[in-house]
Amino acid sequence: MLSKKIPIAVCFLFGLFGLVQYFSPHPAAVSAYSTVLDWVQIIFAFTLLVGVVSLLQIQLKHVSRKEKYWGYSIVTIVGILVMAVFGFAGGTERGTAFMWVFDNMQVPMQSTVFAMLAFFVATAAYRGFRLRNVEAGILLAAAIIIMLGRIPIGEMISARIPETAEWILNVPSMSAKRAVLIGIGLGSITTALRVILGIERSYLGRN
Amino acid sequence: MTELGTLIALILTLMVFSFLYKENPIYRFAEYLLVGISVGYYLVIICRNTIYPLVIEKLFIHGEYLVIVPVCLGLLMFARLNKRWAYLSRLPLSLMIGFGAGISIPAMLQARILKQMSASMQSLATINGIIILIGIISTITYFYFSKRQEGMFGKVTRLGTYFLMVFFGATFGYTVMSRISLLIGRFEFILRDALRVIS
Amino acid sequence: MDLSRIDRRYIYLVIAIAIAVPLLLKVQLPVSVGPEVQKVYDEIDSLQSRDCVMISFDFEASSVAEIKPVAEAVIRHAFEKNLRIVGLALFSEGTAIGYNIISSLAEEYGKKYGEDYIYLGFRPQYVSAILGMGENIDQVYPLDYLNDDWKDFPPFSDVENYHDISLVVSIADGSLPTYWVEYAGSRYGQKIAAGITAVMATSYYPYTASGQLVGIIGGLKGAAEYENLLGYTGGGHRGMLAQSSGHLAIIALVILANVAALRKKR
Numbered sequence: 001m002l003s004k005k006i007p008i009a010v011c012f013l014f015g016l017f018g019l020v021q022y023f024s025p026h027p028a029a030v031s032a033y034s035t036v037l038d039w040v041q042i043i044f045a046f047t048l049l050v051g052v053v054s055l056l057q058i059q060l061k062h063v064s065r066k067e068k069y070w071g072y073s074i075v076t077i078v079g080i081l082v083m084a085v086f087g088f089a090g091g092t093e094r095g096t097a098f099m100w101v102f103d104n105m106q107v108p109m110q111s112t113v114f115a116m117l118a119f120f121v122a123t124a125a126y127r128g129f130r131l132r133n134v135e136a137g138i139l140l141a142a143a144i145i146i147m148l149g150r151i152p153i154g155e156m157i158s159a160r161i162p163e164t165a166e167w168i169l170n171v172p173s174m175s176a177k178r179a180v181l182i183g184i185g186l187g188s189i190t191t192a193l194r195v196i197l198g199i200e201r202s203y204l205g206r207n
Numbered sequence: 208m209t210e211l212g213t214l215i216a217l218i219l220t221l222m223v224f225s226f227l228y229k230e231n232p233i234y235r236f237a238e239y240l241l242v243g244i245s246v247g248y249y250l251v252i253i254c255r256n257t258i259y260p261l262v263i264e265k266l267f268i269h270g271e272y273l274v275i276v277p278v279c280l281g282l283l284m285f286a287r288l289n290k291r292w293a294y295l296s297r298l299p300l301s302l303m304i305g306f307g308a309g310i311s312i313p314a315m316l317q318a319r320i321l322k323q324m325s326a327s328m329q330s331l332a333t334i335n336g337i338i339i340l341i342g343i344i345s346t347i348t349y350f351y352f353s354k355r356q357e358g359m360f361g362k363v364t365r366l367g368t369y370f371l372m373v374f375f376g377a378t379f380g381y382t383v384m385s386r387i388s389l390l391i392g393r394f395e396f397i398l399r400d401a402l403r404v405i406s
Numbered sequence: 407m408d409l410s411r412i413d414r415r416y417i418y419l420v421i422a423i424a425i426a427v428p429l430l431l432k433v434q435l436p437v438s439v440g441p442e443v444q445k446v447y448d449e450i451d452s453l454q455s456r457d458c459v460m461i462s463f464d465f466e467a468s469s470v471a472e473i474k475p476v477a478e479a480v481i482r483h484a485f486e487k488n489l490r491i492v493g494l495a496l497f498s499e500g501t502a503i504g505y506n507i508i509s510s511l512a513e514e515y516g517k518k519y520g521e522d523y524i525y526l527g528f529r530p531q532y533v534s535a536i537l538g539m540g541e542n543i544d545q546v547y548p549l550d551y552l553n554d555d556w557k558d559f560p561p562f563s564d565v566e567n568y569h570d571i572s573l574v575v576s577i578a579d580g581s582l583p584t585y586w587v588e589y590a591g592s593r594y595g596q597k598i599a600a601g602i603t604a605v606m607a608t609s610y611y612p613y614t615a616s617g618q619l620v621g622i623i624g625g626l627k628g629a630a631e632y633e634n635l636l637g638y639t640g641g642g643h644r645g646m647l648a649q650s651s652g653h654l655a656i657i658a659l660v661i662l663a664n665v666a667a668l669r670k671k672r
Contacts, residue, residue, distance in 0.1 A: 392471020
């Protein structure tokens with residue numbers, strides 16, 4: 001009962017309410033709608049905390065069982081604790097220890113991880129971008145025109161390059177993306193209806 | 208402190224870049240440290256900036272006792288950490304998913320379907336407008352898998368793949384642009400802020 | 407020599423040189439302004455002094471190098487136009503970065519917290535936050551980032567919901583502008599502009615073509631275009647030569663790989 005039927009009923013009721021309130025300007029409906037929006041925000045915040053606790057649990061387990069790379073798990077645990085102490089004790093304003101660690105450690109490391117993608121994308125282009133057939137040719141041509149058209153040197157070579165890039169973005173590329181958007185929109189509505197009606201239950205898990 | 212901060216940022220940047228040579232303990236140390244700091248940051252921001260104003264402030268300062276309901280539902284999410292009680296977390300989860308599904312229907316219908324379709328019909332007097340409409344129809348047709356893609360239908364779907372290839376090509380071009388920009392950011396930091404080779 | 411089997415580290419070296427060398431040369435390339443950036447600029451420029459704009463920092467630290475110049479250009483424009491700014495973040499890391507950017511630029515322009523700008527901070531569930539602000543911003547954000555009651559600041563006490571916001575600018579590295587369009591735009595008729603990373607740019611053209619987005623500022627190039635319109639040289643301009651040589655290097659690598667493959671086939 002509590003494991004399946006009640007959650008499905010709750011899903012149906014709140015789903016129906018979410019859908020129906022859109023069409024109702026009645027103050028009671030608006031007030032209830034605002035309240036539920038608030039609830040969702042609070043529940044979601046707790047959900048994220050579950051993620052934090054779960055990660056901490058896993059890292060502690062690695063250390064206690066001395067699994068492979070357990071020493072690195074200590075680094076993660078220390079990182080969490082240091083940020084928590086700095087943030088809760090010293091605040092999150094500019095000039096605090098919390099912000100110092102964020103600016104000088106978290107931002108540089110995270111930006112560098114993503115900056116490495118420039119190297120990987122270059123390797124992928126070098127190894128994978130082959131002119132094998134018409135489709136690959138179109139892909140390659142569009143990519144090169146955009147790459148040239150969005151840099152000042154492209155403009156210097158010929159004014160036609162940025163113009164063509166702009167045309168590609170506004171006409172053929174846009175039309176394909178618009179078709180995909182419409183398709184995703186239709187698919188999302190179908191899925192949402194299936195969820196509300198209790199046909200789609202994968203969010204309940206396996207057991 | 209600024210000098211020390213820049214030095215530490217430089218060391219950590221180089222530690223992460225060491226992965227380009229090969230996976231190594233220095234990179235792994237930075238990787239685990241990044242996860243720890245990020246999660247710690249997340250924890251503080253959620254507690255101080257979301258849970259405090261939405262729960263503590265409302266409940267204890269403004270006396271809004273209705274807040275207890277989502278707090279209890281939120282606490283039920285912790286049941287996920289225990290296999291025996293995990294099913295209890297389905298209650299808050301079903302509320303969020305159900306309500307999310309309900310509010311998404313009119314939004315999707317209006318923003319993604321009706322508005323996009325009407326925009327496609329408005330410029331049919333121009334050649335570009337006609338190309339756009341052909342692109343939309345042929346691309347949507349390509350995703351119709353209930354009929355074998357052959358004959359005239361196959362030709363239309365093939366045209367759809369050409370439009371998709373243009374979109375993927377353009378997206379790839381922009382992806383290169385994005386990744387290069389991120390690398391420029393790191394190189395600027397190393398050359399300007401850390402080594403002061405450029406002003 | 408089989409070029410198709412070249413060690414990946416040589417490719418890395420080519421890219422590193424293509425980026426680093428132009429940064430050492432102090433050459434700045436002229437940048438012409440595209441229509442999408444112009445539309446965002448015109449929209450902000452058409453606002454009256456003391457109008458209220460909402461700037462949402464919807465990105466993570468990973469894309470800060472690309473997105474920071476975009477955010478700076480928009481905020482500079484807003485401060486120059488003497489607009490009131492309501493800052494907030496729907497991505498956690500954008501919270502601290504956005505706060506840093508907005509408060510350091512406020513110092514530069516002599517703007518005061520509570521008078522010219524406020525910073526509301528982070529809300530994790532973006533759909534409910536966007537919808538909730540359409541009813542009452544105070545309900546979603548009873549306190550600001552510093553946990554003060556922002557309604558106590560007289561210039562912002564009359565800001566109730568989107569009716570009082572002239573424009574929302576979502577500075578994003580993902581799909582957040584889509585949510586702004588779908589929920590704030592469709593339901594509340596809110597005008598929305600987007601400052602985005604280049605990787606997301608092609609996804610937003612259908613929204614600008616349909617008028618659901620005012621315009622988009624795409625990546626470092628978009629930032630450089632906006633800087634051009636404001637008449638200053640910032641992070642966008644500085645990177646343009648390196649950006650150009652990086653693109654050219656990748657195009658050269660693709661051509662080289664194709665020529666090598668063709669020769670091998672023969």
